[in-house]
Amino acid sequence: MTPKLMKKKHTRYFHIILQMMPSECPDAMRLTFAFFAISGLDLLGALDDYLREEKEDAINWIYRLQISGAGPRSGFQSSTMIPKEIETKYHCGHLAMTYTGLASLLILGDDLSGIDKESIIEGMRACQNPDGSFTAMVMGYESDMRFVYCACCVSAILDDWSGINKAKAIDYILKSISYDGAVGQGPGLESHGGSTFCAVASLYLMNELNNVLSEKQLDRLKRWCLMSQDGGFHGRPGKPSDSCYSFWIGATLQLLGVKELSDCEENRAFVLDTQNTIMGGFGKHDNKRTDPLHAYLGLCSLSLIGEPNLQEVNAALNISQRAYTHLLEIQERWKNK
Numbered sequence: 001m002t003p004k005l006m007k008k009k010h011t012r013y014f015h016i017i018l019q020m021m022p023s024e025c026p027d028a029m030r031l032t033f034a035f036f037a038i039s040g041l042d043l044l045g046a047l048d049d050y051l052r053e054e055k056e057d058a059i060n061w062i063y064r065l066q067i068s069g070a071g072p073r074s075g076f077q078s079s080t081m082i083p084k085e086i087e088t089k090y091h092c093g094h095l096a097m098t099y100t101g102l103a104s105l106l107i108l109g110d111d112l113s114g115i116d117k118e119s120i121i122e123g124m125r126a127c128q129n130p131d132g133s134f135t136a137m138v139m140g141y142e143s144d145m146r147f148v149y150c151a152c153c154v155s156a157i158l159d160d161w162s163g164i165n166k167a168k169a170i171d172y173i174l175k176s177i178s179y180d181g182a183v184g185q186g187p188g189l190e191s192h193g194g195s196t197f198c199a200v201a202s203l204y205l206m207n208e209l210n211n212v213l214s215e216k217q218l219d220r221l222k223r224w225c226l227m228s229q230d231g232g233f234h235g236r237p238g239k240p241s242d243s244c245y246s247f248w249i250g251a252t253l254q255l256l257g258v259k260e261l262s263d264c265e266e267n268r269a270f271v272l273d274t275q276n277t278i279m280g281g282f283g284k285h286d287n288k289r290t291d292p293l294h295a296y297l298g299l300c301s302l303s304l305i306g307e308p309n310l311q312e313v314n315a316a317l318n319i320s321q322r323a324y325t326h327l328l329e330i331q332e333r334w335k336n337k
């Protein structure tokens, strides 16, 4: 029998993640873990209950991670391990942190009045490579589809696309389409559920999804995604189902407009089986080893297929629809300034 969604346990799980943040979380992942927990609580409708008193502190902490006026090194960093007072070349924004930092501020109800838009855009622009891809940070890091997606999220949130050479980014995405119709992390690389989501969501956020892909390319993408369901979804052929792909591929199917063609009930049963019914959280394949990423994306995937009592998730930006509506109000105010 399919277990029920253990809302109270997951709420407690995310709250514990936030409580453990000061000591138990690796520095390079601090902001990402905070985002999973904050957005997870939001989807559960428990943000106000659990963060009533800490909300202001959380917002202030995220703003302390912002590096502004540092030219190409501007953006958000993952932690305050290096005190900001120390002027150092080691402070550097990271695109995934800039995206999750801005998203977390939105979810917490902040109006983004403390962000330095120009600096963020300058930092992001410096991360784009000549082939159109993005590196995570200008000090040097991996470059691939993940950071094209982060750059698109940041641009969509700021409602300003001047930090991206869109034509080059689109060219990089098109060149990364593999022989089987889905998308790899870069040209010539194997198709993967995660990079396929990043590519499709990037084109969607750029409002180019149906302009740059032909009917045939869209059909092949849809087919690849639908064929990766075997109960839940796997990220690559021959791999077992993994709860995070119920989001990566489920969200891709939603953006492509064919989510209904997948078997939502089987997917739901798989994801619910990966939840730890004692401690809360979700695992990859089973319910024993949970982690914040699978806990959050497991919830997101259930929200996508309309799980009752969960906030609706915005598939392209991976935040709640509630937070997205708050963003649209902020953008309206920016326009009228």
Ligand SMILES: [Zn+2]
Binding pocket: 242, 243, 244, 245, 284, 294
């Ligand atoms: Zn996974």
